[in-house]
Amino acid sequence: MPRSLFARCSSGSNRAQWLSLLLVLPLAALPARAAAEPLPRLAQAVPSAQARLTEQADERLQQGASQFQRRQWDTAEHLWQEALRLYRQAGNRVGEGRVLGNLAAIQEAIGRPQAALRLFQQSLAVAEAMGDRRGVSFALSNLGFLYTRLGQYDEAIARLQAALPLTQQMGDREGEYDVLNQLGIVHRAQGRYDEAIAAFQQSLAIAQAENSRRGQANVLGNLGNTYTEQGNYPAALESYQKTLELAQQGQDRVMQAGVLQRLGQLYTRLGNLSRAVAVLEEGLALARGVGDRRLQAYTLGSLGTVYARTTEPDRAVPLLQSAIEITTQLEDRPNEGALRQVLGSAYAAMGNLRAARQQYEQALAIARSIGDRAGEGQALGELGQLLTDEGKPAEAVAHYQRALAILREIGDRPNQGRALSLLGEALVDQGNLEAAADALTEAVDIWESLRPGLSDADQVSLFETQASTYRLLQQVLIDLGKTQEALLIAERGRSRAFLELVAQRLSAQAALRLQTPPPSLSEIRQIARQQEATLVQYTLLDRNRLGIWVIRPDGDIQFRQTTLPETTLSIEDTAEQTRVAAALGRGATATEVQVASLVSQTRSDLRDSRALPNTPAPAAPTRRISRKLQTLHQLLIEPIADLLPRNPTAQVVFIPQGQLYLVPFATLQGADGSFLIERHTIRTAPAIQILGLTHARQGQRRGPASPLIVGNPTMPSVGEPPQPLGSLPYAEHEAQAIAQILDTQAITGSQASETAIAQRMANARIIHLATHGLLDDVAGLGVPGALALAPTANSDGLLTSNEILGLSLTNTDLVVLSACDTGRGKITGDGVIGLSRSFISAGASSVVVSLWAVPDDSTAALMTAFYQNLKHNPNRAQALRQAMLTVMQQYPSSRDWGAFVLMGEAE
Numbered sequence: 001m002p003r004s005l006f007a008r009c010s011s012g013s014n015r016a017q018w019l020s021l022l023l024v025l026p027l028a029a030l031p032a033r034a035a036a037e038p039l040p041r042l043a044q045a046v047p048s049a050q051a052r053l054t055e056q057a058d059e060r061l062q063q064g065a066s067q068f069q070r071r072q073w074d075t076a077e078h079l080w081q082e083a084l085r086l087y088r089q090a091g092n093r094v095g096e097g098r099v100l101g102n103l104a105a106i107q108e109a110i111g112r113p114q115a116a117l118r119l120f121q122q123s124l125a126v127a128e129a130m131g132d133r134r135g136v137s138f139a140l141s142n143l144g145f146l147y148t149r150l151g152q153y154d155e156a157i158a159r160l161q162a163a164l165p166l167t168q169q170m171g172d173r174e175g176e177y178d179v180l181n182q183l184g185i186v187h188r189a190q191g192r193y194d195e196a197i198a199a200f201q202q203s204l205a206i207a208q209a210e211n212s213r214r215g216q217a218n219v220l221g222n223l224g225n226t227y228t229e230q231g232n233y234p235a236a237l238e239s240y241q242k243t244l245e246l247a248q249q250g251q252d253r254v255m256q257a258g259v260l261q262r263l264g265q266l267y268t269r270l271g272n273l274s275r276a277v278a279v280l281e282e283g284l285a286l287a288r289g290v291g292d293r294r295l296q297a298y299t300l301g302s303l304g305t306v307y308a309r310t311t312e313p314d315r316a317v318p319l320l321q322s323a324i325e326i327t328t329q330l331e332d333r334p335n336e337g338a339l340r341q342v343l344g345s346a347y348a349a350m351g352n353l354r355a356a357r358q359q360y361e362q363a364l365a366i367a368r369s370i371g372d373r374a375g376e377g378q379a380l381g382e383l384g385q386l387l388t389d390e391g392k393p394a395e396a397v398a399h400y401q402r403a404l405a406i407l408r409e410i411g412d413r414p415n416q417g418r419a420l421s422l423l424g425e426a427l428v429d430q431g432n433l434e435a436a437a438d439a440l441t442e443a444v445d446i447w448e449s450l451r452p453g454l455s456d457a458d459q460v461s462l463f464e465t466q467a468s469t470y471r472l473l474q475q476v477l478i479d480l481g482k483t484q485e486a487l488l489i490a491e492r493g494r495s496r497a498f499l500e501l502v503a504q505r506l507s508a509q510a511a512l513r514l515q516t517p518p519p520s521l522s523e524i525r526q527i528a529r530q531q532e533a534t535l536v537q538y539t540l541l542d543r544n545r546l547g548i549w550v551i552r553p554d555g556d557i558q559f560r561q562t563t564l565p566e567t568t569l570s571i572e573d574t575a576e577q578t579r580v581a582a583a584l585g586r587g588a589t590a591t592e593v594q595v596a597s598l599v600s601q602t603r604s605d606l607r608d609s610r611a612l613p614n615t616p617a618p619a620a621p622t623r624r625i626s627r628k629l630q631t632l633h634q635l636l637i638e639p640i641a642d643l644l645p646r647n648p649t650a651q652v653v654f655i656p657q658g659q660l661y662l663v664p665f666a667t668l669q670g671a672d673g674s675f676l677i678e679r680h681t682i683r684t685a686p687a688i689q690i691l692g693l694t695h696a697r698q699g700q701r702r703g704p705a706s707p708l709i710v711g712n713p714t715m716p717s718v719g720e721p722p723q724p725l726g727s728l729p730y731a732e733h734e735a736q737a738i739a740q741i742l743d744t745q746a747i748t749g750s751q752a753s754e755t756a757i758a759q760r761m762a763n764a765r766i767i768h769l770a771t772h773g774l775l776d777d778v779a780g781l782g783v784p785g786a787l788a789l790a791p792t793a794n795s796d797g798l799l800t801s802n803e804i805l806g807l808s809l810t811n812t813d814l815v816v817l818s819a820c821d822t823g824r825g826k827i828t829g830d831g832v833i834g835l836s837r838s839f840i841s842a843g844a845s846s847v848v849v850s851l852w853a854v855p856d857d858s859t860a861a862l863m864t865a866f867y868q869n870l871k872h873n874p875n876r877a878q879a880l881r882q883a884m885l886t887v888m889q890q891y892p893s894s895r896d897w898g899a900f901v902l903m904g905e906a907e
Contacts, residue, residue, distance in 0.1 A: 053090035057083045061099065068106070071254075071290060077106045097126030097135045101142060108146055111293065111330040116146055137166040141179050148186050151333040151370025156186045174215070177206040181219050188226045189334065191373040191410025196226050214255075217246035221259050228266050229374065231413040231446075233462075234453035236266055254295065257286035261299045268306050269414065270454070271461035276306050297326035301339045308342050313349035320346060337366035337375050341382055348386060356386055374415075377406035381419050388422065393429035400426060417446035421469040424476070433476050440473040444492065456805075467493065475541050483559035484521055487549045490539045492518045494657060494687050519689050525555040527692045533651035533906070534644060535688060538636070540658050546635065550643040551688075560639040624893070625673045633668035636660075637676065644680060651877050651906055652680045655688060664851050666884060667898035675894070677884050683846075683877045683902040686837070694845050694904050707742045708764035711735020713752035713771055714790040716797030725788050731770035734818065734860035738768055741867045754789040754797050761807055766814045770863070773819030773835070773850070774798070785835040787819060801838040809843035813905075814876060816848040818863050836903050846876055846904030858896035862887045877906040 064079035080102050087095035104119030120143045127135030140163035147156035160183050167175035184199035200223045207215030224239035240263050247255035260283030267276035280303045287295035301323035307316035320343040327336040344359030360382045367375030384399030400423040407416045420443035427436035447466040451459045470493030477486035519527070528535050528551045535551040544564040551557050637644075644652060654665050665684070666677035676682065685691050712732035715725035732748050739746035747757070752771075761767055772788035784801065791797030809815075817835060836849045848866075865886045869879035880902050887897040 050090040053086050054092050057086035057095055073106050073110055093126055093130045094132045094135060097123050097132060100126065101138050105142060113146060113150055113331045120146060133166055133170055137163050137175055141175065144182050149332060151372060153186050153190050153371050173206055173210050177203040177215050181222060184222055189372065193226055193230050193411050213246050213250050217243045217255055224262060229412055231450045233450060253286050253290050254292055257283045257295050261302055264302050270458045271465040273306050293326050294330055297323040305342045308346040308349060313346040316346040333366055333370050334372055337363040341379055344382055348389060353386060353389060360386060373406050373410050374412055377403045378415055385422055388426050393426045396426040397423060413446055414450065417443045424472060428476060433480050437476045440469055440476060443469050444473060471541065474539055478547060484557055490537060491688055524551060524688055527688055528553050530695050531653060531691055533653045535653050535655060537655040538657050538660055548640055550640050558643055562635060562639045626669060629667055629669040632663060633670055637668060648679055649681055649878055652682055654684045662851055664898045667894040677881055681877045681881045683906055685903060707744045707766040708760050709735050709739045709744060709746045709768045710752045710757055711746055711748050711770040714750045716788055716791040725772045728856055730856035730860040734770045734863050737864045738867045741871055750790050752790050753792045754795040754799050755792055757789050758799060761809060764812060767812060768816045770818040773817065801835050804838035804842055807842045812844040814846050815839045815844045818859060840904055846902060848900055848902050850899040851901060852899050854899045855896055858887060858891045862897055875906050877902050
């Protein structure tokens with residue numbers, strides 16, 4: 001598509017959800033241990049015929065073991081049946097016992113657990129009769145493995161605890177770490193996580209000492225399972241990654257498929273559903289390739305779990321039904337129960353409550369029959385949620401309380417958080433707001449314990465799964481009249497991952513402090529005093545209800561709320577209409593609102609084909625009255641107008657939420673048609689606490705730093721097929737004018753390469769980039785936004801948001817992104833994920849960004865005026881306001897001057 005020449009942009013449930021994640025593959029490379037070594041020769045003389053038979057049987061034993069390793073079950077069974085016949089013919093009872101155990105392992109592998117149980121018991125009886133300690137050890141450990149599969153945990157522990165001393169006495173290190181690993185699996189299944197971790201760590205130490213790749217991978221995978229269920233997600237991710245590396249080194253496709261299945265479930269917990277689907281589909285292909293039916297069932301179930309959490313629960317049903325069919329055939333009771341819980345959730349999401357209840361009750365019966373405490377607690381929670389949907393809050397509360405007792409007992413923190421959140425919702429339905437506030441506050445405490453240590457992206461996606469708890473708690477506290485306590489929850493429920501990024505650049509100590517409770521009321525008041533500004537924090541309570549706190553510099557805190565009529569658009573839709581109206585410079589029709597493809601269109605959509613520099617401008621349009629701009633003024637400003645400062649130079653800091661991040665506050669129009677910027681000096685921030693951190697950073701600037709002014713670089717190519725972005729003549733003119741004001745040289749054309757500019761940013765106090773902005777996630781890393789710079793042989797010329805996060809801008813006071821849509825991105829509970837967030841996280845104190853496709857010429861005029869004002873007045877908010885008022889005289893349309901927002905510090 002042709003690129004526009006003169007614009008600076010380019011294309012590119014509140015209901016808490018219970019999550020059953022019990023599909024636990026013990027990540028063993030083989031279903032059970034099989035004896036493969038030749039049997040020891042007896043000391044006394046043996047008749048030659050018997051010796052020959054034993055040698056032939058030993059040969060079949062080893063050949064069968066080789067086939068077993070290759071998962072050639074039929075061939076292995078044939079060879080071992082022949083070995084069994086030869087051992088019996090030779091009268092070799094020890095060999096007979098060993099082969100019986102191997103034949104049992106085949107029966108377990110092909111899904112015949114009862115046949116396997118009989119053969120293992122026969123193997124144990126023979127080994128005990130012959131005093132074969134190694135045979136007894138094999139039989140006991142394999143019985144422990146099988147009883148675990150069957151969900152008979154007490155039986156499993158009894159066999160494994162009997163096998164452990166035998167392995168130690170014989171010096172069988174492989175057997176010892178296998179038994180310890182299996183004990184850990186049983187303890188985990190029973191919810192005894194600390195005991196499980198201790199057993200796994202002992203097993204891992206032995207496997208490492210023996211340099212066993214298979215043993216290390218097996219144990220690390222099971223540690224990952226346990227950390228996941230504890231809610232220690234960073235440790236789980238680390239364990240799984242190590243497991244995957246070992247499996248890949250050993251070319252163990254079964255192990256790879258198993259760990260991919262568990263990684264997929266973990267990404268599902270973290271709310272990263274697209275990544276979950278990708279790794280699960282990779283794992284499913286591997287599981288099918290090796291013909292492992294159990295792995296196929298688990299991975300199908302995990303994919304079903306993902307779809308059960310989306311708007312397409314009907315896609316989950318056939319996947320889950322297929323998985324249940326396989327696990328039922330394999331008599332895998334624990335995982336059948338887990339799958340039935342997820343299937344129930346899918347039915348509930350589809351509105352089929354009767355089918356959902358049937359699945360939940362079957363899952364609960366299975367969990368109780370096998371002593372699966374975690375499964376029982378989760379099934380009770382699912383039934384409680386169903387009762388809530390059926391309008392029976394009292395019964396739901398009873399179920400949640402029973403579930404909580406179990407989940408607390410076993411230490412399952414993620415599901416405790418879900419149970420508490422659901423309990424709070426049911427208590428609200430009962431009208432018991434005090435008890436609801438207690439339950440929801442405890443849930444929030446748990447949510448916050450799960451996020452530290454995760455990557456930024458994982459923290460953001462995990463918070464998205466938790467946000468409804470914060471919102472409901474704010475509603476409850478406000479309804480109880482505890483509006484200041486609600487302000488603290490509002491602050492805790494936004495931009496926490498952003499805060500951690502900012503704090504890490506400030507100091508290690510500051511980052512640590514973020515793991516303690518967020519600011520108190522006294523700290524919030526102190527931040528307002530430091531900023532010398534009136535802070536206005538918005539919170540979206542539900543579709544049409546908005547809460548507003550005003551914190552004045554004298555420490556006074558006031559709360560107001562407003563509600564849209566039920567017949568109007570939601571607050572989010574109204575905000576988007578307002579942004580489009582401001583960008584168009586007039587009221588938007590319904591069609592134009594849908595053309596909020598302004599969000600992703602090329603610059604040509606809003607091209608203003610005015611003349612090049614030094615040519616006369618067309619006649620200026622007159623100021624228009626926009627009902628959309630007036631509507632949002634009425635919603636956001638009028639309820640608090642009496643609390644805002646009278647002096648137009650006094651600062652107001654708006655702290656939005658959700659879609660309100662994209663509101664052009666400067667352009668909101670009062671009833672008389674005046675713009676808000678004419679009455680107030682405005683800036684924004686993603687959270688109150690971020691203002692405190694950026695203020696602290698201001699005092700850490702060291703040494704001289706020169707301005708970095710870039711305009712109209714040689715443009716890179718984007719799209720398919722690649723096409724060069726259009727030149728921006730006004731941007732070059734703008735950069736040269738600003739450089740003259742700041743007594744420096746502008747960097748333009750091929751000199752403004754991505755590599756050179758990124759290197760110079762670290763020593764720049766002011767960074768001004770007049771170029772194209774892209775809204776797309778060009779790097780495919782979930783962080784949208786990029787700035788066009790000159791490409792080189794080693795760079796594509798696109799400085800992405802993700803790359804900016806890796807820069808060190810601790811000497812940078814101000815970044816101005818004089819391009820299109822640089823203030824936009826992916827809206828999350830953590831704010832807008834995009835360019836502005838990346839620059840502030842990298843160290844900049846403040847950023848000036850745009851909310852739409854800005855025209856080239858009026859933007860140049862606005863920016864030149866901004867820097868002229870800044871030279872005489874160091875207050876950036878006041879300098880930007882004066883620039884807007886100046887440009888407004890020549891270009892009255894809000895589209896020309898109203899796109900830019902100052903985020904962060906003013907001084």
